[in-house]
Amino acid sequence: MTADRGTPHVHIIGAGLAGLSAAVRLAERGHSIALYEAAAQAGGRCRSFHDAKLDRLIDNGNHLMMTANTAILAYLDLIGARGGLTHPQAAVFPFLDLANGRSWNLRPNRGPIPWWVLDPKRRIPGTGVLSYLKGLRLAFAGSEDRVTDCLDTQDPLWRCFWEPLVIAALNTPANEASARLLRHVLAETFAKGEGACRPLVARHGLGPALVDPALAFLQDRGVAIRFNQRLRRLDTTGRRITALDFPNQAVELQEQDWVILALPPQAAQALLPNLAAPLDHHAIVNAHIRLPKAPDWPFAGAEGPVPEVPFLGLIGGTADWLFLRDDVVSLTVSAASRLAERPNDEIAAALWSDTARALGLDAGDQPPIRVINEKRATFAQTPAALRLRPAPRSAWDNLLLAGDWTDTGLPATIESAVRSGEAAAKALTLP
Numbered sequence: 001m002t003a004d005r006g007t008p009h010v011h012i013i014g015a016g017l018a019g020l021s022a023a024v025r026l027a028e029r030g031h032s033i034a035l036y037e038a039a040a041q042a043g044g045r046c047r048s049f050h051d052a053k054l055d056r057l058i059d060n061g062n063h064l065m066m067t068a069n070t071a072i073l074a075y076l077d078l079i080g081a082r083g084g085l086t087h088p089q090a091a092v093f094p095f096l097d098l099a100n101g102r103s104w105n106l107r108p109n110r111g112p113i114p115w116w117v118l119d120p121k122r123r124i125p126g127t128g129v130l131s132y133l134k135g136l137r138l139a140f141a142g143s144e145d146r147v148t149d150c151l152d153t154q155d156p157l158w159r160c161f162w163e164p165l166v167i168a169a170l171n172t173p174a175n176e177a178s179a180r181l182l183r184h185v186l187a188e189t190f191a192k193g194e195g196a197c198r199p200l201v202a203r204h205g206l207g208p209a210l211v212d213p214a215l216a217f218l219q220d221r222g223v224a225i226r227f228n229q230r231l232r233r234l235d236t237t238g239r240r241i242t243a244l245d246f247p248n249q250a251v252e253l254q255e256q257d258w259v260i261l262a263l264p265p266q267a268a269q270a271l272l273p274n275l276a277a278p279l280d281h282h283a284i285v286n287a288h289i290r291l292p293k294a295p296d297w298p299f300a301g302a303e304g305p306v307p308e309v310p311f312l313g314l315i316g317g318t319a320d321w322l323f324l325r326d327d328v329v330s331l332t333v334s335a336a337s338r339l340a341e342r343p344n345d346e347i348a349a350a351l352w353s354d355t356a357r358a359l360g361l362d363a364g365d366q367p368p369i370r371v372i373n374e375k376r377a378t379f380a381q382t383p384a385a386l387r388l389r390p391a392p393r394s395a396w397d398n399l400l401l402a403g404d405w406t407d408t409g410l411p412a413t414i415e416s417a418v419r420s421g422e423a424a425a426k427a428l429t430l431p
């Protein structure tokens with residue numbers, strides 16, 4: 001259907017995953033909506049673009065999801081795009097320790113009882129059963145506890161499992177990160193067994209997998225999508241939003257109209273100065289390296305064929321994760337606020353060195369590298385910040401909030417963004 005549905009009743013501001021998730025739910029219900037985005041493209045912190053230096057489509061950063069992310073999968077089913085994500089046949093996370101060359105596969109087993117920790121061949125090298133049992137301390141984490149209050153940082157499991165997990169899942173150093181939030185991640189993933197832990201990766205990039213099909217779904221339903229529209233001001237009368245001010249247009253709201261603000265916390269707070277929001281943040285740095293040709297992937301385990309988009313966890317270097325898409329290697333460093341302050345050529349050199357060591361390439365021949373420095377990748381997921389996460393309903397009767405930073409109970413991830421958009425769409429009552 002391409003017909004215009006008349007005056008929009010729901011104005012969604014922000015076309016990241018939270019805004020797109022709200023939009024597709026409401027479009028499915030037949031509501032008339034308009035979507036406004038400040039940038040020239042949708043996707044926000046989860047986007048793809050053609051990079052002229054590498055002459056390849058690249059993502060702003062590697063994004064790893066898991067089969068536990070049921071909201072993402074439901075979103076993809078709704079827009080008919082489940083095929084954009086791929087996962088290996090089983091949950092296998094290969095790791096390499098660059099400090100000593102040791103490699104292993106983290107392989108949780110089926111079902112909720114983690115018997116794999118009883119098998120010395122499946123345990124992480126240097127760890128014993130006791131290392132894993134100590135993790136049970138997380139079950140008793142208080143609301144103010146940080147991860148390092150609950151876990152033994154001297155145990156060999158710390159460096160090879162807990163610390164990389166905290167950094168990847170919470171993008172916050174472990175001595176700041178909320179222990180309860182980490183417990184929640186474990187409850188949704190490892191505690192459910194292998195089936196919930198299969199790593200989901202965008203086959204051809206984030207835009208083609210998660211963003212473009214949503215835009216097509218919305219366009220097919222006559223939704224107006226307005227790019228280069230940065231909301232500058234919200235006008236209010238009493239407890240209602242009455243107008244939206246964009247650079248080239250002012251939108252007067254009717255009595256029955258709603259607004260969903262699906263913005264990053266800093267942008268939401270700039271528009272609503274009294275809004276309590278978690279504003280401290282951490283960076284994620286990514287580097288994309290175009291190799292002269294696709295290299296062999298040396299980490300195929302005994303668990304099956306090399307996945308479509310192979311990836312590797314790295315310990316003891318600068319990078320945390322390495323992904324390979326044909327001839328492009330992409331590396332991620334999370335909780336990287338200090339690294340993000342260094343010049344790009346230094347970052348590129350450090351990440352190329354990790355790549356050459358991991359893939360056995362000649363380190364002397366540095367290929368073209370694009371560094372992408374997302375300084376505000378996510379909010380700092382500390383106990384204090386979690387208390388500032390707002391519910392979808394705001395102090396204004398016709399304004400709802402969405403975004404990965406709102407109170408979804410999850411870390412600031414795509415799953416959180418998608419769930420927040422769903423929650424906002426659900427909270428809205430229209431004639």
Ligand SMILES: Cc1cc2nc3c(=O)[nH]c(=O)nc-3n(C[C@H](O)[C@H](O)[C@H](O)COP(=O)(O)OP(=O)(O)OC[C@H]3O[C@@H](n4cnc5c(N)ncnc54)[C@H](O)[C@@H]3O)c2cc1C
Pocket residue numbers: 013014015016017018019036037038039042043044045046060061062063064065229230231232262263264267284285286374376377378402403404405412413414415417
């Ligand atoms: C490098 C990187 C790696 C990541 N890795 C992972 C990962 O591995 N797994 C995972 O699940 N998550 C990951 N994340 C987090 C994930 O990308 C975010 O949680 C998610 O994309 C947030 O979506 P959102 O819609 O809440 O916010 P955003 O994506 O920030 O969307 C907000 C949108 O609002 C727009 N906007 C801002 N101000 C205005 C305004 N005034 N008017 C109109 N529009 C405005 C912005 O341009 C943007 O498009 C990563 C993030 C980064 C940056």
